[in-house]
Amino acid sequence: MTFFEPFTTIFVLLFGLVIGSFLNVCILRLPLGQSIVHPRSRCPQCKRPIAWYQNIPVLSWVALRGKCASCSTKISVRYPAIELASGVILVVLWRWLGPNVEFPIAALFALSMLVLFFTDWDHQLLPDAITLTGVAMGLALAWFNPYLHGEGWGRVWSSLAGAILGAGLLWGFGAAYGKLRGVEAMGMGDVKMMGMVGAFAGPFGVLMTIFAASLVGAVVGVALIPLRGRTLQDTLPFGCFLAPAAMAALLTSQRVAAAYLAILLPNS
Numbered sequence: 001m002t003f004f005e006p007f008t009t010i011f012v013l014l015f016g017l018v019i020g021s022f023l024n025v026c027i028l029r030l031p032l033g034q035s036i037v038h039p040r041s042r043c044p045q046c047k048r049p050i051a052w053y054q055n056i057p058v059l060s061w062v063a064l065r066g067k068c069a070s071c072s073t074k075i076s077v078r079y080p081a082i083e084l085a086s087g088v089i090l091v092v093l094w095r096w097l098g099p100n101v102e103f104p105i106a107a108l109f110a111l112s113m114l115v116l117f118f119t120d121w122d123h124q125l126l127p128d129a130i131t132l133t134g135v136a137m138g139l140a141l142a143w144f145n146p147y148l149h150g151e152g153w154g155r156v157w158s159s160l161a162g163a164i165l166g167a168g169l170l171w172g173f174g175a176a177y178g179k180l181r182g183v184e185a186m187g188m189g190d191v192k193m194m195g196m197v198g199a200f201a202g203p204f205g206v207l208m209t210i211f212a213a214s215l216v217g218a219v220v221g222v223a224l225i226p227l228r229g230r231t232l233q234d235t236l237p238f239g240c241f242l243a244p245a246a247m248a249a250l251l252t253s254q255r256v257a258a259a260y261l262a263i264l265l266p267n268s
């Protein structure tokens, strides 16, 4: 730890809080097809624009006691909570991964998953602006992405294979389920989201994500049966399970794959 380390961590935290404030705008506007740059943030009730000093992450919400300065409409605690989550995620990744190429890649991926979690929770929507952009970014960054298997072109192929496998599997599940039940269960949003996950985390990351999300989804689904009709949400969108599972898979799938191969092939 260097002399500068406490300062860089504080800087990363502040940066994360500011980014979190922007993520709030993305979560609010992307599912509605609105611009994320224009107009300026305003109170959803009285439409009054929010001044810069009322828009300081976390602090403004605390200073205003969670109410709009002009009409006193309650401002959800989710805004400062998402800002804080964004800051904490970046600090944890920074302390864990340090000044390496892993940090910006994991940070970009984690914050995208955070947005997808909340848009899916709120609207059962996974906006193309995140998922398709994510596929493109995953492929573009593949050469430098140490979470993909191999080096150089090997990583690019791994990214491409991951994107195809991720999107293909989800599309296949959706088609099979649709045939079985005569309904459309899996939206194209999940297909594109898993394309993004594969482009960043490769084919093994895709398998780990789907496995973990299905497992947790099944457990939560069973646990919620006695609460049916009284829960916040009757159906929990699959993207809400995929998002945290994908983050865990990105960070650990290479080590899990190595451990798994060591069990399968103990003498190699």
Ligand SMILES: [Zn+2]
Binding pocket: 043, 044, 045, 046, 047, 048, 068, 069, 070, 071, 072, 073
């Ligand atoms: Zn207001």
